[in-house]
Amino acid sequence: MHCWALIELERVPRPGFRLREGAAYSQPRPLLSLRPSNVPIARVANRFLRSFMNTDMPANPQLRTNEAELIKSVCDGKREAFYELLQPYERMVYATAMSVVKNPADAEEVAQEAVLKAFANLANFRAESKFSTWMLQITYNEAKMKLRKARSHLYESLDDQQQTDEGDYYPKDFADWRPIPCELLEESETRQAIQNAIASLSPCYREVLILRDLQNLSIKETMTILGLSKATVKTRLHRARLLLRDSLAPGIDGSWIKGQDYRKVRSW
Amino acid sequence: MATIEISCFEVWREISNYLDEEISPEMRERMEAHFKTCAHCNAVLDGTRNVVGLVGDGRLFQMPEGFNKRLYKKIQGDP
Numbered sequence: 001m002h003c004w005a006l007i008e009l010e011r012v013p014r015p016g017f018r019l020r021e022g023a024a025y026s027q028p029r030p031l032l033s034l035r036p037s038n039v040p041i042a043r044v045a046n047r048f049l050r051s052f053m054n055t056d057m058p059a060n061p062q063l064r065t066n067e068a069e070l071i072k073s074v075c076d077g078k079r080e081a082f083y084e085l086l087q088p089y090e091r092m093v094y095a096t097a098m099s100v101v102k103n104p105a106d107a108e109e110v111a112q113e114a115v116l117k118a119f120a121n122l123a124n125f126r127a128e129s130k131f132s133t134w135m136l137q138i139t140y141n142e143a144k145m146k147l148r149k150a151r152s153h154l155y156e157s158l159d160d161q162q163q164t165d166e167g168d169y170y171p172k173d174f175a176d177w178r179p180i181p182c183e184l185l186e187e188s189e190t191r192q193a194i195q196n197a198i199a200s201l202s203p204c205y206r207e208v209l210i211l212r213d214l215q216n217l218s219i220k221e222t223m224t225i226l227g228l229s230k231a232t233v234k235t236r237l238h239r240a241r242l243l244l245r246d247s248l249a250p251g252i253d254g255s256w257i258k259g260q261d262y263r264k265v266r267s268w
Numbered sequence: 269m270a271t272i273e274i275s276c277f278e279v280w281r282e283i284s285n286y287l288d289e290e291i292s293p294e295m296r297e298r299m300e301a302h303f304k305t306c307a308h309c310n311a312v313l314d315g316t317r318n319v320v321g322l323v324g325d326g327r328l329f330q331m332p333e334g335f336n337k338r339l340y341k342k343i344q345g346d347p
Binding site: 079080082083086087090091094095098104108111112115116119168169170171174176185186191194195198209210213214216219234237238241242244245248249 | 277280281283284285287288290307308311312314315316318319320322323324325327328329331332335336338339340342343344345
């Protein structure tokens with residue numbers, strides 16, 4: 001087991017979230033005493049992984065130093081040090097590629113090409129941004145290039161331009177969505193339904209959503225990777241979240257899992 | 269001083285920024301006052317918050333099996 005799976009380091013919950021009863025996020029603690037019995041290890045490990053990427057928190061000087069040493073080793077010819085450097089971000093590289101190309105096989109190919117490109121250009125990395133941001137920027141550009149090469153996506157990208165509707169939003173309905181959905185992710189049907197809903201978003205919304213909400217990157221990192229303004233990142237994220245809410249809220253209440261019609265819980 | 273009332277429409281426009289704490293204290297106060305009385309906006313808020321929680325959950329997104337082994341081989345220069 002990798003050592004990073006043993007300790008939970010997330011310091012604060014995502015803003016606006018209700019903490020689970022009994023969960024304590026304020027101090028780094030050993031995993032076993034921290035993890036409530038109903039929170040799977042994968043989720044705790046993921047929180048740890050995401051905590052690397054949050055620039056709103058103070059940078060981890062030890063991590064940065066270690067990364068600088070690894071980068072120097074790679075530049076000195078130690079090829080295997082590159083894998084060590086990359087390992088904490090593998091998942092993010094893959095997820096970033098997936099946010100653009102959607103297809104797992106293409107995403108893997110993009111991830112591999114991006115990693116090789118980063119390896120070849122590591123000597124040019126100037127540490128003006130974090131290594132992870134630089135790596136994801138390369139990945140995003142590679143993924144976009146792959147899309148451009150594929151003729152079939154020409155039409156999709158034209159559609160995207162038209163679908164970039166950043167005007168006002170009106171909820172499709174007011175489905176009451178009780179705050180219990182995390183347990184539902186144990187069911188593969190639920191995971192598939194959510195993945196389908198994400199995949200059905202226009203790329204401009206999906207890319208921002210995956211960087212911000214799946215990978216927990218800061219607004220600034222998202223701006224750097226996608227080359228967007230702060231206002232655009234915020235607007236697209238807002239639209240992506242609300243579109244997902246529109247498509248998932250009734251489903252979470254049972255309709256797309258059990259084939260039932262959505263029933264309002266409240267009387268209004 | 270009494271909190272200035274806010275419409276549902278304005279709340280929907282800011283709901284994502286509210287979750288990310290990217291709004292002014294004044295706007296937060298106005299929205300929270302609104303949430304106390306508006307069931308519709310509460311439903312939108314709960315749903316949006318749940319979306320963020322679900323998307324950020326590690327179980328949602330899995331890498332293909334063997335992904336890192338194949339990546340490692342690439343870095344090693346293997347075909």
